[in-house]
Amino acid sequence: HAKRKGRNTWQWYHGAGVKSTLDSVFLRNELQQALEKDEFTLHYQPVVDAVSGKIRSVEALVRWNHPERGMISPGDFIPLAEKTGQIVPLGQWVLRQACREIARLNASSERMLPVAVNISSLQFLRENFLTAVDDALEASGLPARFLELEVTESVLLDGAEPVIALMDTLSSRGIRVAIDDFGTGFSSLSYLRDLPTHKVKLDRSFINKTLTDRRTAAIVQGVITMAHHMDMVVVAEGIETEDEQNDLVRRNCDLLQGYRFSKPVPLEVLAELPDRLPGIGS
Numbered sequence: 529h530a531k532r533k534g535r536n537t538w539q540w541y542h543g544a545g546v547k548s549t550l551d552s553v554f555l556r557n558e559l560q561q562a563l564e565k566d567e568f569t570l571h572y573q574p575v576v577d578a579v580s581g582k583i584r585s586v587e588a589l590v591r592w593n594h595p596e597r598g599m600i601s602p603g604d605f606i607p608l609a610e611k612t613g614q615i616v617p618l619g620q621w622v623l624r625q626a627c628r629e630i631a632r633l634n635a636s637s638e639r640m641l642p643v644a645v646n647i648s649s650l651q652f653l654r655e656n657f658l659t660a661v662d663d664a665l666e667a668s669g670l671p672a673r674f675l676e677l678e679v680t681e682s683v684l685l686d687g688a689e690p691v692i693a694l695m696d697t698l699s700s701r702g703i704r705v706a707i708d709d710f711g712t713g714f715s716s717l718s719y720l721r722d723l724p725t726h727k728v729k730l731d732r733s734f735i736n737k738t739l740t741d742r743r744t745a746a747i748v749q750g751v752i753t754m755a756h757h758m759d760m761v762v763v764a765e766g767i768e769t770e771d772e773q774n775d776l777v778r779r780n781c782d783l784l785q786g787y788r789f790s791k792p793v794p795l796e797v798l799a800e801l802p803d804r805l806p807g808i809g810s
């Protein structure tokens with residue numbers, strides 16, 4: 529029937545596009561059902577104090593536990609979910625689940641951990657996002673100050689004003705907003721100045737180059753110094769080695785996150801982690 533739809537359609541079903549087209553059609557339908565079938569799960573990665581190694585917060589990271597394909601990482605379905613809009617219900621599930629699980633964890637232990645949830649721009653900029661956040665907090669009993677939202681610079685693509693207004697409202701409720709993957713996207717220093725945010729997360733792509741590239745090191749040091757002058761804290765993501773850890777500590781980075789301290793782990797494993805994670809081997 530491809531012929532009936534004309535030449536463009538015929539081309540569409542041939543060549544290199546075939547596999548990815550079919551894949552995304554399948555994936556799209558499967559994504560739809562995955563939520564109903566409860567196939568998503570959250571792992572949590574600690575963020576530690578750069579000096580003491582004390583766990584300060586955790587970041588929720590979604591995984592798709594696919595019945596046939598096994599554990600699928602978010603890089604393989606979040607971009608599609610963003611394209612189809614399915615990120616909105618999925619993101620809402622993540623928000624509710626993260627609040628619920630961390631509220632339960634905090635209630636069962638001495639340690640009170642804030643949780644950071646990644647929010648896609650599409651989800652963040654939806655009219656009812658604030659209601660969705662309120663719902664998640666209310667349903668879980670998690671106090672607002674234990675919730676942090678991670679957004680990337682791409683929320684600013686359609687203009688800063690509505691974003692600033694929303695962030696102001698969120699912070700008046702005690703909910704904090706962090707800028708994720710800072711420096712990789714639509715960066716403008718004047719936006720950083722205007723955003724009511726308290727934290728920037730330096731992308732992993734900078735961290736593993738600081739030791740070998742002077743210019744990358746200059747950016748990293750510059751961001752840290754600038755953020756501190758704006759009363760923001762800086763997290764370095766993707767710390768894997770002792771050298772990277774030492775370098776970021778020396779540069780006055782406040783918080784560290786990476787495989788060196790802990791990979792993202794299931795809630796049961798998180799519950800058993802010690803209060804301090806000084807880094808493998810130290």
Ligand code: C2E
Binds near residue numbers: 573588603732785
């Ligand atoms: P992100 O928010 O920047 O999260 C950090 C990613 O880096 C995570 O990958 C984490 O596992 C990985 N990582 C942490 N430390 C290290 C390290 O030392 N070395 C290396 N090589 N990697 C490290 P993950 O879990 O695969 O997530 C990838 C991205 O998918 C996230 O990047 C985030 O943008 C997105 N994502 C994950 N969960 C969600 C979600 O619930 N909602 C939305 N909208 N996006 C999500």
Ligand code: MG
Binds near residue numbers: 678
């Ligand atoms: Mg993140």
Ligand code: MG
Binds near residue numbers: 709729731
């Ligand atoms: Mg990040």
Ligand code: MG
Binds near residue numbers: 731732
């Ligand atoms: Mg990143």
